[in-house]
Amino acid sequence: MSGVLGRIRSGLFKRGTGILLGQTALVYLFLYIPIVVLVTLSFNDSRYAIVWQGFTTEWYAALLSGETVARVDPNAAWAALSNSVEIAAASVIISTVFGTMLAFALDRYEFPGKRLFTGVVFMPIIIPSIVMGISLLLFFNIVGMQLSIRTAVIGHVAFGISFVAVVVAARLQNFDRTLEEAAMDLGANELETFRYVTLPVIKPGVLAGALLAFAMSFDDYVVTFFIIGQENTLPIYFFGMVRQGISPGVNVIAALIVVSTMVLVGIAQWFQGPTW
Amino acid sequence: MGRDTKRSASGIDAALVRRLRRNQYTGAVVNLAPSAFWLGVFFLAPLAVMFLFSFGQRGAFGEVLLAPENLGLQQYREFFIPDDRSLIGGLWVTIAWAIEAIVPFELSLTSGQATPYVRLLFKSIGYGVVATVVSLVVGYPMAYYLGHLAPERYQNLLVVLVILPFWASFLVRIYAIQLLLSANSVLMNALAVLPGIGADVSLMNSRFAVLLGLVYIWIPFMILPVYASIEEIDFTYREAAMDLGADRLEAFVHVVFPLSKPGVMAGSVLVFIPSAGAYVIPELLGGTDSQMIGNLIADQFGSAGNWPLGAAASFVLMGVMLLSIAAYQRGGGELA
Numbered sequence: 048m049s050g051v052l053g054r055i056r057s058g059l060f061k062r063g064t065g066i067l068l069g070q071t072a073l074v075y076l077f078l079y080i081p082i083v084v085l086v087t088l089s090f091n092d093s094r095y096a097i098v099w100q101g102f103t104t105e106w107y108a109a110l111l112s113g114e115t116v117a118r119v120d121p122n123a124a125w126a127a128l129s130n131s132v133e134i135a136a137a138s139v140i141i142s143t144v145f146g147t148m149l150a151f152a153l154d155r156y157e158f159p160g161k162r163l164f165t166g167v168v169f170m171p172i173i174i175p176s177i178v179m180g181i182s183l184l185l186f187f188n189i190v191g192m193q194l195s196i197r198t199a200v201i202g203h204v205a206f207g208i209s210f211v212a213v214v215v216a217a218r219l220q221n222f223d224r225t226l227e228e229a230a231m232d233l234g235a236n237e238l239e240t241f242r243y244v245t246l247p248v249i250k251p252g253v254l255a256g257a258l259l260a261f262a263m264s265f266d267d268y269v270v271t272f273f274i275i276g277q278e279n280t281l282p283i284y285f286f287g288m289v290r291q292g293i294s295p296g297v298n299v300i301a302a303l304i305v306v307s308t309m310v311l312v313g314i315a316q317w318f319q320g321p322t323w
Numbered sequence: 324m325g326r327d328t329k330r331s332a333s334g335i336d337a338a339l340v341r342r343l344r345r346n347q348y349t350g351a352v353v354n355l356a357p358s359a360f361w362l363g364v365f366f367l368a369p370l371a372v373m374f375l376f377s378f379g380q381r382g383a384f385g386e387v388l389l390a391p392e393n394l395g396l397q398q399y400r401e402f403f404i405p406d407d408r409s410l411i412g413g414l415w416v417t418i419a420w421a422i423e424a425i426v427p428f429e430l431s432l433t434s435g436q437a438t439p440y441v442r443l444l445f446k447s448i449g450y451g452v453v454a455t456v457v458s459l460v461v462g463y464p465m466a467y468y469l470g471h472l473a474p475e476r477y478q479n480l481l482v483v484l485v486i487l488p489f490w491a492s493f494l495v496r497i498y499a500i501q502l503l504l505s506a507n508s509v510l511m512n513a514l515a516v517l518p519g520i521g522a523d524v525s526l527m528n529s530r531f532a533v534l535l536g537l538v539y540i541w542i543p544f545m546i547l548p549v550y551a552s553i554e555e556i557d558f559t560y561r562e563a564a565m566d567l568g569a570d571r572l573e574a575f576v577h578v579v580f581p582l583s584k585p586g587v588m589a590g591s592v593l594v595f596i597p598s599a600g601a602y603v604i605p606e607l608l609g610g611t612d613s614q615m616i617g618n619l620i621a622d623q624f625g626s627a628g629n630w631p632l633g634a635a636a637s638f639v640l641m642g643v644m645l646l647s648i649a650a651y652q653r654g655g656g657e658l659a
Binding site: 063064066067068070071074075077078079080081082084085088097098099144145146148149151152155156158164167168170171173174175176177178179181182183184185186189201202204205208209212237262266268269282285286289290293297298301304305308309312313316317321 | 348350351353354355357358359361362365366367368369370372373376461462464465467468469472473479481482483484485486487488490491492493494495496497498499500501502503505506507508509539542543546571596597600601602603607617620621624630633637640641644648
């Protein structure tokens with residue numbers, strides 16, 4: 048009995064590579080089939096968006112010419128997109144500068160309460176976004192700040208700093224500090240050393256951190272929903288559309304979002320090597 | 324005269340600057356100040372406000388009463404202790420109920436039931452655990468292939484293919500799942516080949532849909548850390564084990580898997596925490612029976628209108644997450 052089992056087992060392991068390759072392929076299918084189906088259905092010639100009726104680009108044409116398709120108004124989507132870009136750009140600039148400085152402080156200096164402080168830096172990444180969003184809402188209410196795009200930027204910076212700091216700190220760990228000492232010995236001051244020695248070395252880390260902060264901001268629905276007031280961002284607009292059900296218009300918007308972000312990120316990864 | 328004072332003033336400035344530059348804390352303070360300010364004011368202060376609210380009471384019109392005589396543990400009590408019970412009795416009912424729910428055999432320790440909030444909390448933790456286990460079982464073999472077996476030329480490409488969906492829009496990917504699980508979709512038509520399933524069946528608004536969504540969104544967070552730790556393994560250890568008489572399974576169980584444990588633990592925390600705290604996924608894919616604690620929190624601050632209870636539920640949820648991180652660190656894991 049055990050002999051038979053043993054033979055089956057060793058047979059399995061002998062074909063192990065093949066089995067693992069097959070399993071890997073299945074996971075890739077799992078990850079990509081929904082996206083492929085989504086993009087395909089955006090070309091579906093049917094008002095009822097789910098059953099395939101034939102190929103058409105009429106939804107794209109209609110939306111791009113500014114026509115409303117099944118409640119999806121392209122002008123509202125554009126406005127939401129421009130808000131999203133504005134918020135993401137502003138919060139990325141602030142959180143990249145602050146987060147990089149923070150990573151430096153955590154890498155270079157010992158100070159009392161450092162462990163606790165590091166814990167606080169990780170918290171915005173860890174706590175549920177719903178808690179972060181609602182607590183910011185309560186706070187803005189209490190201090191009497193009008194909810195707007197500005198409050199959304201404030202909230203996004205609060206988690207962006209943490210993402211940037213974690214990514215940059217990882218890079219700094221491998222940084223050879225004798226390079227800085229050499230620059231200082233040759234007469235550079237702190238700022239010059241940073242500008243001409245440190246920054247060029249850690250630049251990939253800073254860029255990766257900024258990219259991550261941008262994606263997190265651009266993609267965020269939950270935190271933004273609570274702290275932006277009456278304004279829309281693309282995720283908030285999209286969520287509202289999805290709530291009303293599947294429709295050709297939503298399919299087109301979704302396909303455009305997913306294809307454009309994946310192409311952009313794919314290009315970034317191509318130049319940077321795998322980054323996460 | 325005027326020139327003299329000017330020179331001495333700049334001399335003092337220079338001396339001050341030199342002293343500041345020598346001081347060991349200057350660099351730390353300058354670099355920390357902006358982030359410490361931002362996180363203090365726009366992250367910790369809001370949490371402190373919420374923490375205070377969790378000790379408050381709801382007024383007759385849904386307002387929050389925070390006067391000293393209203394402050395207390397009543398919201399936590401409402402969360403954990405069933406109505407008609409004392410503190411001890413309520414705790415016992417909750418624990419007994421939890422044991423009954425966890426053990427695989429029939430056991431009746433109590434006739435009572437935990438509060439709906441506790442049941443929801445358990446359900447959320449359960450979803451988190453199932454999503455984590457499924458991600459591990461599905462993701463580990465793939466990470467092993469990517470980290471050890473994949474041809475080196477394609478390794479980067481294959482890893483990028485795992486990363487890409489993670490960067491692509493979260494909501495859009497949830498919507499894509501919705502397209503697959505709705506009635507008459509491609510997937511349902513394919514499944515209709517099986518006996519007993521019609522193409523007009525919808526898998527949406529179910530526990531299955533929520534779990535599938537959780538795994539679909541978070542599985543890259545399992546694959547990537549496991550891949551990273553498998554890639555670092557020196558596989559000559561495995562050969563050594565096999566030279567010493569271990570068969571392939573033993574070599575895996577006793578050598579390779581323990582060496583990949585840091586990645587497994589990191590991946591588990593990274594999948595469990597966002598899964599247990601999910602809000603959007605059950606909101607969009609779940610039905611009335613598959614809501615999670617995140618939805619309860621949103622409801623309390625929205626339609627149900629009991630802010631203090633929502634605040635208390637938030638801190639209970641964060642407590643669960645801190646516990647899971649503590650468990651992770653005890654197991655030797657490091658943050659980042």
